[in-house]
Amino acid sequence: GENVEQHPSTLSVQEGDSAVIKCTYSDSASNYFPWYKQELGKGPQLIIDIRSNVGEKKDQRIAVTLNKTAKHFSLHITETQPEDSAVYFCAASRGQKVTFGIGTKLQVIP
Amino acid sequence: DADVTQTPRNRITKTGKRIMLECSQTKGHDRMYWYRQDPGLGLRLIYYSFDVKDINKGEISDGYSVSRQAQAKFSLSLESAIPNQTALYFCATKDGSADTQYFGPGTRLTVL
Numbered sequence: 001g002e003n004v005e006q007h008p009s010t011l012s013v014q015e016g017d018s019a020v021i022k023c024t025y026s027d028s029a030s031n032y033f034p035w036y037k038q039e040l041g042k043g044p045q046l047i048i049d050i051r052s053n054v055g056e057k058k059d060q061r062i063a064v065t066l067n068k069t070a071k072h073f074s075l076h077i078t079e080t081q082p083e084d085s086a087v088y089f090c091a092a093s094r095g096q097k098v099t100f101g102i103g104t105k106l107q108v109i110p
Numbered sequence: 111d112a113d114v115t116q117t118p119r120n121r122i123t124k125t126g127k128r129i130m131l132e133c134s135q136t137k138g139h140d141r142m143y144w145y146r147q148d149p150g151l152g153l154r155l156i157y158y159s160f161d162v163k164d165i166n167k168g169e170i171s172d173g174y175s176v177s178r179q180a181q182a183k184f185s186l187s188l189e190s191a192i193p194n195q196t197a198l199y200f201c202a203t204k205d206g207s208a209d210t211q212y213f214g215p216g217t218r219l220t221v222l
Contacts, residue, residue, distance in 0.1 A: 032209045043200050043213030089152060102152040
């Protein structure tokens with residue numbers, strides 16, 4: 001089955017700096033890659049997603065890149081703010097099967 | 111997301127007790143899921159349902175059962191709770207024609 005590895009498990013950045021979280025996947029048939037943000041005491045919320053026919057997608061300060069050949073995708077957050085502090089999950093999906101990474105705890109230091 | 115609600119939000123119980131966690135959604139989605147979240151393990155799928163008459167096991171279904179009482183309601187039961195079922199439990203919903211899952215706020219379950 002699919003295996004998704006996510007790095008790093010924790011990340012601390014200064015406010016205003018950029019943060020990058022990386023994921024690799026094993027199933028070349030996976031074709032949908034969402035990123036979720038989980039704030040304390042809440043459920044995961046979709047923040048951005050990308051499909052296998054696209055290499056990059058941006059939404060304001062958030063961007064995701066996908067390298068299908070290498071089977072890895074990354075989340076980029078620019079100009080980080082304290083409210084970006086949360087746990088971020090990547091996922092790889094093929095049809096109804098969704099496999100999540102273990103999560104990255106991001107701390108933005110004011 | 112208020113469209114997906116879970117009850118209770120917190121529950122402490124003892125080993126051997128039967129527990130039911132409930133999930134309701136107003137999004138009109140046909141597909142519903144139960145996940146378990148443990149530190150360092152991410153989200154793991156317990157059960158999922160494509161409609162009222164369709165129930166499927168996920169990767170960690172042992173010790174759990176589910177019931178899809180209506181399109182909007184999907185409950186998870188622990189027949190005889192054990193301490194290693196202590197975790198955060200999330201319900202999620204999805205429209206069958208789309209890719210995105212929408213998660214509820216979670217239930218923190220502690221089994222003593």
